[in-house]
Every structure is written in C-alpha cells, then in structure tokens.
Amino acid sequence: MKHKWHLFWVIIILYTFGTLGLGYIAYTNPPPLNSSVFIEVTKTVFLCLGGLGVMLPVYINATNSLENRAVDKIENTFSLIENWDDPHLFSARKLTREIRDSRSSLSDDQLVLRIKEDQELLQSVVLVSNYLEKVRFSVVNERVDVELFKSTLGPVMIDIIERFEPYFKTFGKLYMDDFNQLKRLIS
Numbered sequence: 001m002k003h004k005w006h007l008f009w010v011i012i013i014l015y016t017f018g019t020l021g022l023g024y025i026a027y028t029n030p031p032p033l034n035s036s037v038f039i040e041v042t043k044t045v046f047l048c049l050g051g052l053g054v055m056l057p058v059y060i061n062a063t064n065s066l067e068n069r070a071v072d073k074i075e076n077t078f079s080l081i082e083n084w085d086d087p088h089l090f091s092a093r094k095l096t097r098e099i100r101d102s103r104s105s106l107s108d109d110q111l112v113l114r115i116k117e118d119q120e121l122l123q124s125v126v127l128v129s130n131y132l133e134k135v136r137f138s139v140v141n142e143r144v145d146v147e148l149f150k151s152t153l154g155p156v157m158i159d160i161i162e163r164f165e166p167y168f169k170t171f172g173k174l175y176m177d178d179f180n181q182l183k184r185l186i187s
Contacts, residue, residue: 004063011059012052019048077144080135081152089131092124100163108166115167125164129171129179132157136182146185154186 026044031037083089099111099121106114115122135157138144161168161179168179 004067008056008059011055015048015052015055019045019052022048073143073145074148076138077148080138080144080149083131083134084153089127092127095121095124096128096160096163100159103163111164112167112170115164125167128160129164129168132161132179132182136178136185139182139185150186157186158183 023041023045026041027037029040031040099106099114103111115125135149135153139146139149161183165176165179169176
C-alpha cells in the first residue's frame with residue numbers, strides 16, 4: 001500500500017487519456033440527427049468524468065480497507081501480547097514458573113500428579129492453556145502478525161507447551177494436536 005497514491009495518479013492520468021480519446025472519437029464522428037458535435041463531445045466527456053467519480057471512491061475505499069486490515073492485525077497482535085501480562089494470567093504464570101524450576105527433577109507422571117493434586121496450580125495451568133488456545137485461534141485465523149508474535153512470545157509459548165506436555169496429553173489427542181499445531185505455527 002506504499003504506492004497507493006502513485007497508482008491513484010496513474011489511474012487519473014490513464015482515465016484522462018481515455019476520456020480525451022473518447023472525446024476525440026465523438027468529435028471526429030458525425031453526430032446523430034438533431035444534435036451538434038459540441039453537445040456529443042460534452043456528453044461523452046461528462047459521462048467519462050462521472051465514471052471517474054465512481055471509480056476513484058471505490059479505489060480509495062478498497063485501499064483504506066486493506067490498510068485498516070493491516071492496522072487491525074497489528075493492534076490484535078499487541079492486544080494478545082498485552083494479555084500475557086494480565087494480572088490473572090501473571091499470577092497464574094508464577095506457579096508455572098515454579099514448575100519450570102523443578103521440572104528437571106520431576107518425571108512426567110509426577111508432574112501430572114502434582115498438577116492434579118494442587119488446585120491452584122491446576123487452575124494456573126488451565127488459565128495458561130486457555131491463553132495458548134487463544135493464541136492458536138488468532139494465528140490460525142490470521143488475526144495477528146505471526147512474525148511479530150513469534151519474535152516476542154514465541155519461545156515462551158513453546159517452552160510452556162513442552163513443559164506441560166505430559167499434562168496436556170491427559171486432555172486428549174484433539175487438544176494435543178492443537179498445542180502441536182501452535183508449536184509449529186510459532187516456531
């Protein structure tokens with residue numbers, strides 16, 4: 001869209017040449033009965049200008065729509081990144097960081113058992129997994145700029161998925177497929 005205005009002027013110039021060409025054709029051809037050359041040329045030129053009056057607003061609306069889509073995508077990306085620091089999610093992440101620190105000493109079964117026994121930790125993991133699903137949904141439906149998101153939170157998301165993969169597997173294959181899809185999309 002950086003050439004939006006260049007293309008705008010190219011359209012106007014080409015349309016002007018086309019209008020002049022049609023005006024010339026109307027001038028050189030004999031007019032219908034009860035009409036003059038001047039009236040026929042004037043009608044042709046004004047009809048062409050009326051067409052230009054329709055084409056230019058359509059062009060401007062189309063390019064503005066594309067630009068707004070790009071801006072909305074950036075805004076959605078920043079909103080999703082900003083949600084990562086939401087107070088509820090922030091406190092939930094505190095417990096998941098504790099698991100990160102002790103993950104190397106826990107087997108997969110111990111991790112699942114620890115999550116299931118600790119309601120606060122369970123709630124934290126569910127909250128973080130819901131955020132991951134929101135990210136996946138946004139990426140799949142092209143609501144966010146994937147490259148921008150990958151550069152800011154991509155490695156963190158992958159780390160969380162891998163850290164809690166044994167627990168996520170207890171949700172079932174469908175959920176795990178979604179988490180694996182997210183890993184592929186942001187890695």
